[in-house]
Amino acid sequence: MSRWIRIVGAAFTGLTGAACLAILTMVAVILGDIALHGWPHLSWEFVSTAPSANLAEGGIFPAIFGTVALVLLMTVAVVPLGVAAAVYLHEYAPPGSRFVHVVRLALQNLAGVPSIVFGLFGLGLFVRFTGGGVDRLFFGGALTFGQPCILWAALTLAVLTLPTVVVATEEALRAVPRSYREAAYALGATRWQVVWHVVLPQSVGGMLTGAILAVSRGAGEVAPILFTGAAYYLPHLPSRLNDQFMELGYHVYVLTTQSPDVEATKPVLYSTVFVLLGVTFLLNLAAVLVRSGIRRRLRQT
């Protein structure tokens, strides 16, 4: 009997351990394959020149430029809004209020909306409704903002990454010791003075984490920008808010699925994936480092 139990126990532990090992292997295989094939073709020229020969040769500079411009615009939109919402939830809202519960529920569900639905949403709200409205009001109906462009794609991604920013900022607000607030109140500060002069400066790290995580998520999302502004190939870099743009993730999609000669584009494709992964991982790493600093402080208080 006891021998039987020991055998089942060993099998059980072994199986769960094997599941862990399988996941680790998957991660290693994917990253290894991409690093192995992506590294050789990588060069300064590759990241600094435009594609040529039907995307099979040349570099990916326009895609890198488009991605950076896109996530910068997105950050400008999402960080103030996300931080303000987190400040409300943690500093202003009466604890246990019904409204807070609803806001949290909305945020959790927003985080679970499929990214392709955000694409439809961006097309419907930003491109057609807002853009079309702006065109009718200010441009006499001429097609200016009522078309897919970098502004609408950035705003769509901003909605998608909003929960990330709110959650990260709130965690940082929690890490600010209560005594700091009480000391400020005791000195006669108003609630906003406490938030602005005491709480927010103490939680810059959390806001930074949120922004970095949002950028890393936004840089990798393709489905939301399919119909809101990403372009297959453009001879010019985007210079205005209503220009279309090339993007790294979309470029990977295009190279993978629409290339007439897959073998010829393979080196370019692998290196593009390598760059995309490199960018998102470096951003994630930065966020992890900043966040672990915050958590350490949270434990001390």
Next chain:
Amino acid sequence: MPPAPDPALLLRKRPRPLERGIEFLIRSSAFVMVALLALVFVFVGKEALPLLTSPRVWEEVTLPSMVRPQEGGGFSWQPISAKPKYSLLPLLVGTAKVTTVALLIALPLAVGAALFTSEFAPQAAREVIKPAVELLAGIPSVVVGFFSLMVLATWLQDALGTTVRLNAVTAGIGLSLAVIPIVFTVAEDALSAVPQAFRDGSLALGANRWQTAWRVVLPAAFPGVFAACVLGAGRAVGETMIVLMASGNAATVSLDPTESFRSFSATIAAELGEAPHGSPHYHVLFFLGAFLFVITFLLNLAGQRYVRRLRRKLEGEAP
């Protein structure tokens, strides 16, 4: 423990006029969160509505015609043809097929790994597994799609000898990579939240570690583990790029996992670019989006409900 009184209220310091404006903005920003979720539904629903209300759209497609067998008894999805056909069945079968494959792979792996991490793994192993899963979560889905299509599909075809490279097995394995991180994270959180006293009690009664894990910890954390599975299913149903790239995109009604298929999400991504604004096809694709939104919304709501139930169960307090 009751929360300490809010010092700002105790001191009754009134906000200055400018501050009132700022506080109004902050309060509105919280309202914007709720409004955005509603807007997503409204604006996707708005473009889907003509399918139900517009006679012009009905000339080409109606909701009942999307579920009934077509002339000749077939079920096909051919929106761009002389006589467009919009049967939901191939897309439903495709989505169900790939979701099933992905969950069959992801759930045992992720829950097993979570159990190992919280119950058996030494601290050093834990510090490898958790960041590795975070790393996996950080891989953009377009990269997973690329990997499934370029590498995985070839390996699988060599190993299984299937006739088509891109099928529900290929896409399902790719999709499982996107599902594993969320299931693992939620399940591991739930298992770690089980109080140490439960384990101590079980071990003191003479149970060994695996009996404790299987008979005590897992049942105690069950609502959370179940929530993890539901949230994983929500992710799988909505995921787009992986399925778009690795499914082969053939809208067939076949339960065979080694055949190409097409999902709701991939159909929207592949066809909306070519569907003229305001055409019946355009409205049908938005209808698929609204449908997808509702399904994932319900799955997420259910998942969150079980997470709260777990918290109530373990902490014995209202959510």
